[in-house]
Amino acid sequence: MDTFNKQLKKGILEILVLKIIYNEDVYGYELIKKLESESNGLFLIKEGSLYPIMYRLEDKGFIEHYRKEVEGKRTVPRKYYKVTVLGKEHLNIMTRSWDQFSDIVSKILKEE
């Protein structure tokens, strides 16, 4: 069961990350917290899982980052992520695919 849940989460994480960044520009840690709160604690991920997703999305041109200085004792500026035009298109495609996928899976699972 653990493996099933893990694979399921892994598969869907990319679309969720993209959607959160689409709603608002976010930095890494903020994204982790948003995922946690918006999924009611279902998606508890660490940086080690998040950053590889960010690399994939960035390399495919779906998101890009910019740096922003933050007041305080920080020595490194924050890295904010935002969705690109290509990313928005990709999100639409993925959302449609997900809707179709979840409808069919739900339908099959509810059949008696």
Add this chain to the structure above:
Amino acid sequence: MYARKVVSKIDCSYSVKLRLKEDIAIMLEERSSINNSKDPIFLLGSTTNLANELKENLDEYKSSDIDIKSNIRIFGLPLFHITNRKDITAKGIIAIGLKSIGVISVGCFSTGFISFGAITAGVISFGSISIALLYSIGGIAIAPAIAIGGIAIAKSLAIGGLAVAKEVSFGGITCSKLMAYKDSFIIPGNLDEGSAVAYQYPTFIDDFKRDARVIFSQNYNFIKLSIINALR
């Protein structure tokens, strides 16, 4: 230090390692501002744990590919470009790759001012098959000035197992106007027997040197020293 340790445990390309190092610094900064601690292990866990987690999610970045390019540019070229990727030609002042183009170029197929490799072309070139505009050393070496190799073909001076030149050749089997041969010699087709001079090595080497000095002092002063050194 922490970031370097994490990254050293991950098998991925150099560019991804750089990216990770930068992001680990950001992760630590973020966690540190919340948890009020500077201990990286407290903030992000042990280097092994973080490395394992990253490794698990970096499948497509797993690679032994190397592609390093210097940020310092000279005449528009990176100071160095080192790559082992087949699809990329290394281009730089110092270029090292399977295919390379540079002032100093090292590669299976390399072109440059000074080039080293399997098949090379340059002003000065060293390689298994080596073609140069000036000096060439290799298994098969071809150059107008000096060629040294198993098979050496040159205009001025060829030194090798089989040495063929217009002016001077030195080696096992030789063919040129002036020759020092060990095994045998061939008189070039465009010369009469009287126009070609062949000395057997090592018996008549002093005579050969004397004649060679005459040729090179008259026509090719710039390589005079080279032939004398080569004969020494």
